[in-house]
Amino acid sequence: MSKLGLEDKVVDQKTLDKSVERFKERKIRLPKFEELKDPKKIPAEIREELKNVDPNEPHPLNLFRINWFNKTGKREFQEVPEYLVLPKELTGIDAKVVVMLGAHFPMVACHKVLAAYGCLAPRVITGQFDPISDRAIWPSTGNYCRGGVAVSRIMASHGVAILPEEMSQERFDWLNNWCLDPKEDIYATPGCESNVKEIYDKCNELDKTPGNIIFNQFCEFGNTLIHYLCTGSAFEKVVDDLKKKMPHLKDPKFFSSATGSAGTLSAGDYLKERYGTKIVAVEALECPTLLYNGFGGHNIQGIGDKHVPYVHNVMNTDFVAAVSDASTDSLITLFNTPEGRDYLVEKKGLSRELVESLSWLGISSICNILAGVKAAKYANLGEDDVVLTVATDSAAMYKTEVEKAIAKYFGGKFDQFKAAEVFGQHLKAVTVDHLEELTQTGKDRIFNLGYYTWVEQQGVELADFNARKDPEFWTNLRKFIPVWDKMIDQFNEMTGV
Numbered sequence: 233m234s235k236l237g238l239e240d241k242v243v244d245q246k247t248l249d250k251s252v253e254r255f256k257e258r259k260i261r262l263p264k265f266e267e268l269k270d271p272k273k274i275p276a277e278i279r280e281e282l283k284n285v286d287p288n289e290p291h292p293l294n295l296f297r298i299n300w301f302n303k304t305g306k307r308e309f310q311e312v313p314e315y316l317v318l319p320k321e322l323t324g325i326d327a328k329v330v331v332m333l334g335a336h337f338p339m340v341a342c343h344k345v346l347a348a349y350g351c352l353a354p355r356v357i358t359g360q361f362d363p364i365s366d367r368a369i370w371p372s373t374g375n376y377c378r379g380g381v382a383v384s385r386i387m388a389s390h391g392v393a394i395l396p397e398e399m400s401q402e403r404f405d406w407l408n409n410w411c412l413d414p415k416e417d418i419y420a421t422p423g424c425e426s427n428v429k430e431i432y433d434k435c436n437e438l439d440k441t442p443g444n445i446i447f448n449q450f451c452e453f454g455n456t457l458i459h460y461l462c463t464g465s466a467f468e469k470v471v472d473d474l475k476k477k478m479p480h481l482k483d484p485k486f487f488s489s490a491t492g493s494a495g496t497l498s499a500g501d502y503l504k505e506r507y508g509t510k511i512v513a514v515e516a517l518e519c520p521t522l523l524y525n526g527f528g529g530h531n532i533q534g535i536g537d538k539h540v541p542y543v544h545n546v547m548n549t550d551f552v553a554a555v556s557d558a559s560t561d562s563l564i565t566l567f568n569t570p571e572g573r574d575y576l577v578e579k580k581g582l583s584r585e586l587v588e589s590l591s592w593l594g595i596s597s598i599c600n601i602l603a604g605v606k607a608a609k610y611a612n613l614g615e616d617d618v619v620l621t622v623a624t625d626s627a628a629m630y631k632t633e634v635e636k637a638i639a640k641y642f643g644g645k646f647d648q649f650k651a652a653e654v655f656g657q658h659l660k661a662v663t664v665d666h667l668e669e670l671t672q673t674g675k676d677r678i679f680n681l682g683y684y685t686w687v688e689q690q691g692v693e694l695a696d697f698n699a700r701k702d703p704e705f706w707t708n709l710r711k712f713i714p715v716w717d718k719m720i721d722q723f724n725e726m727t728g729v
């Protein structure tokens with residue numbers, strides 16, 4: 233299981249010693265998972281020092297900002313994560329659609345740096361990564377690798393990004409700024425978002441060279457564990473805050489999240505245990521692998537395709553929904569052009585403040601919202617109901633994609649008539665098609681589809697593959713969190729930072 237990041241003791245003392253040396257020299261202290269879950273547990277002097285640290289630089293203390301509680305502007309923490317409540321005037325439904333915002337994470341303005349840390353920390357403390365001579369390989373559709381490169385920079389290590397060549401220009405611009413050696417450290421694999429197999433192929437090729445350490449978010453359980461703990465409990469804070477403001481609200485009925493690595497989806501496991509919330513896994517209609525065993529290219533960047541991630545707890549998933557990239561591309565245009573915004577304010581009566589806050593939503597965030605609306609319509613939710621979802625990144629990553637969408641869908645010019653059409657077609661007319669409430673048969677079907685990627689292509693043992701069908705496998709995983717936290721304490725003692 234070492235391939236899957238699940239070690240609970242030191243496996244290589246010499247490598248660990250190298251990490252201690254580098255962390256001492258760079259004054260890097262590792263945050264514990266519990267500190268990232270609840271930044272109040274971060275020592276007061278670190279919180280104080282953070283006020284003088286720019287959230288957008290590769291400063292060691294920014295590791296402590298890899299949590300959901302950064303204030304807009306990001307110098308301090310707050311009690312409740314930033315979130316939006318989308319009103320009926322926008323969603324067309326009575327239920328409250330509540331979106332927790334990932335753009336306040338440091339360095340990458342996207343919550344995928346949490347997954348990167350979740351995969352990195354267990355490797356460092358168990359002696360499986362030497363930051364002095366190893367290269368950290370971060371396979372991704374463009375945000376996880378940015379998170380990985382950011383934490384690699386902090387360690388002064390080579391962080392290597394693998395991402396499909398058709399990902400947004402903004403991702404490549406960011407990587408060019410942050411990679412130590414952009415020529416050597418960025419691999420653009422063939423194709424678009426859907427071409428995850430090509431990413432695995434590149435990983436397997438690089439894995440043959442000693443010193444290349446693959447941090448594979450699609451099969452490393454540090455990804456799901458950190459989301460279960462940190463994202464799940466952050467949502468709980470949001471729910472508490474909502475109920476304080478609107479005491480009539482019921483426990484959240486749905487959590488919708490598009491699956492790339494399916495890390496974020498594990499926050500649903502937490503919410504189901506806490507509130508009985510149903511989990512909606514979302515994908516692109518143009519590549520509906522879970523829903524129809526489908527394939528194809530699409531532009532909902534970050535959500536992954538033609539495979540079932542190894543860390544997806546399929547048997548705990550309740551619904552699968554597919555959303556078209558024509559909808560997400562059109563809506564990101566509506567939300568981020570002056571014409572679209574004026575339409576929403578002047579014709580739909582939305583406040584200017586709310587409309588401006590829609591730029592906190594990236595393409596996959598809009599996809600998540602539409603899936604939440606579908607589920608709410610399917611279940612006839614009312615005004616006391618809540619649907620939770622997440623905005624992984626913001627529109628800042630997609631300025632060039634809005635330009636492309638205007639050329640592709642709107643003949644090169646977006647105006648208020650087109651805004652009205654987009655609103656009518658992609659928001660008002662959301663239907664419950666391409667949505668499946670999973671029976672046992674449906675769950676088995678999706679679970680079994682993963683066999684081809686993981687057992688046949690990637691060489692996972694069949695017994696390990698099948699073990700994930702048992703709910704206890706997932707609850708047992710959680711015992712790693714306190715073990716890793718203890719090892720992080722010991723590691724920090726060794727470095728003396």
Ligand SMILES: Cc1ncc(COP(=O)(O)O)c(C=O)c1O
Pocket residue numbers: 344372373374375376490491492493494495496497533534535594596597624625
């Ligand atoms: C923009 C965006 N949305 C959604 C996702 C999917 O998140 P997860 O990998 O946790 O399933 C990703 C993953 O990289 C992403 O970058």
